[in-house]
Amino acid sequence: MKILLVGEYRENKLLDVTYDLIGFADKLEADKVMLAVGYEEDIPKFDGKLYLADANTLGEYNPSAHKQLVLDVVKKENPDLIVFIHSSFGWDLAPRVATSLKATQFTEVIDYKENSFIVPSCNSKLRRDLKSKTDKTVITIQAGAFTPIDEPSGSPEVENISGDTASNVNFVAYEEAEAKGLDLTKAEIIVTAGRGVGKKDNIPIIQALADKLGGELGASRPVADNAWVDQSHQVGTTGQTVSPKLYIACGVSGAIQHLAGMKKSEFIVAVNTDKDAPINEVADILVVADVLQFVPALTSKLS
Ligand SMILES: Cc1cc2nc3c(=O)[nH]c(=O)nc-3n(C[C@H](O)[C@H](O)[C@H](O)COP(=O)(O)OP(=O)(O)OC[C@H]3O[C@@H](n4cnc5c(N)ncnc54)[C@H](O)[C@@H]3O)c2cc1C
CATH class of the missing domain: 3.40.50.620 (HUPs)
Structure with missing residues (x-):
C-alpha cells in the first residue's frame, strides 16, 4: 500500500x-x-x-x-x-x-x-x-x-x-481562543473529573483529592460543557495536552480525544466502575470502584 x-x-x-x-x-x-x-x-x-x-x-x-x-x-x-x-x-x-x-x-x-x-x-x-x-x-x-x-x-x-496561487477563498487570519488563567501543562499532579462523577455538586470531592495531593483539577469535555468545571480545566484534543507525573482520572471513560491530551502522563490511575472502560488501555492502575466512595476514602487516608 x-x-x-x-x-x-x-x-x-x-x-x-x-x-x-x-x-x-x-x-x-x-x-x-x-x-x-x-x-x-x-x-x-x-x-x-x-x-x-x-x-x-x-x-x-x-x-x-x-x-x-x-x-x-x-x-x-x-x-x-x-x-x-x-x-x-x-x-x-x-x-x-x-x-x-x-x-x-x-x-x-x-x-x-x-x-x-x-x-x-x-x-x-x-x-x-x-x-x-x-x-x-x-x-x-x-x-x-x-x-x-x-x-x-x-x-x-x-x-x-509550486502551484497556482489563485483562489476563490481568501484566508483572513487565525483567531486564538481566549487565553484563560489555568496552565495545566505545568502541573505535576492532575486529578480529573469525568462524567462518572454524576453532577456538579460532586466536583468538590474530586477537588479535595487534588488539593490534598497539591495538584490541579482537570475535567473531561462533558464536565466542562455542562459547566460543572470551567472550560480552562479541560484536558484533551480541544482542551489542554498534559504530561504530569501523576494523572488520576475519576469517572473518565477514556475516549480517544481525552487520551490524546493525557496519555503521555508518567503514571496514570483510573477510577471507574467499568473494568473494560477504554481508559484501561493507558492506565498503570485501574481501580474498579465508585468514585463517590473511593475518592473520599483515599482523600481521608491521605489526611
Ligand atoms: C471533535 C471532538 C473533540 C473532543 N475533545 C475532547 C476533549 O478535548 N476532551 C475530552 O475529554 N473529550 C473530548 N471529546 C469528547 C469525547 O469524545 C468523549 O465524549 C468524552 O471524553 C467523554 O467524557 P467522559 O469520559 O467524562 O464521559 P463518559 O464517556 O460518559 O464516561 C463516563 C465514565 O464514567 C464511568 N462511571 C460512571 N459512573 C461512575 C462512578 N460512579 N464511579 C466511577 N466511574 C463511573 C463510566 O463507566 C464511564 O467510563 C471530543 C469529542 C469530539 C467529537
Whole structure:
C-alpha cells in the first residue's frame, strides 16, 4: 500500500501532529510520501520523499492551491490512501480532494485493523469498521490516535514543487481562543473529573483529592460543557495536552480525544466502575470502584 500524507504548518511552524501522519503510515507498514506547503528551514524529520511547496508564496491555507498540489502529487505517486489530520485544515481540504478524485472519504479515523478504518460514532460510544470500495481513499485521522512513541528522526529527500496561487477563498487570519488563567501543562499532579462523577455538586470531592495531593483539577469535555468545571480545566484534543507525573482520572471513560491530551502522563490511575472502560488501555492502575466512595476514602487516608 502507498500512502500520501499531507503535512500541516501554522504560523511559520510545522505542527507536531504531522508526525501522527507518519505514525499512521508506520502502523500500516505502508510506503509513504509526504506533501507539505511549508518552509524549507522547518521540514518534518522522516525517511522518505517530501514534496515541499513554499508557504511564503502559496499561503499556509489556500484551499484551491493546496487541493491542486495534492492532486498533482496524486497523479505522480498514485497512492492508495491520501491522509490528512482531522483539523480545520483537513476538514476543509480532504472533501475537496475526495470529490475531485471521486474517492471514498472517511473522517476522524482512530484505528486501522484488518483492512478496516475504525471511526467513532455516537459521541464515541460506538465504533464503526469501514472498508472503502474505491481505488483511492481519502481519510482524516484523529490527532493523538497514531502519535509515534519515538522522537522524530530521519531526513527526507525533498522535491520542491509550486502551484497556482489563485483562489476563490481568501484566508483572513487565525483567531486564538481566549487565553484563560489555568496552565495545566505545568502541573505535576492532575486529578480529573469525568462524567462518572454524576453532577456538579460532586466536583468538590474530586477537588479535595487534588488539593490534598497539591495538584490541579482537570475535567473531561462533558464536565466542562455542562459547566460543572470551567472550560480552562479541560484536558484533551480541544482542551489542554498534559504530561504530569501523576494523572488520576475519576469517572473518565477514556475516549480517544481525552487520551490524546493525557496519555503521555508518567503514571496514570483510573477510577471507574467499568473494568473494560477504554481508559484501561493507558492506565498503570485501574481501580474498579465508585468514585463517590473511593475518592473520599483515599482523600481521608491521605489526611
Ligand atoms: C471533535 C471532538 C473533540 C473532543 N475533545 C475532547 C476533549 O478535548 N476532551 C475530552 O475529554 N473529550 C473530548 N471529546 C469528547 C469525547 O469524545 C468523549 O465524549 C468524552 O471524553 C467523554 O467524557 P467522559 O469520559 O467524562 O464521559 P463518559 O464517556 O460518559 O464516561 C463516563 C465514565 O464514567 C464511568 N462511571 C460512571 N459512573 C461512575 C462512578 N460512579 N464511579 C466511577 N466511574 C463511573 C463510566 O463507566 C464511564 O467510563 C471530543 C469529542 C469530539 C467529537
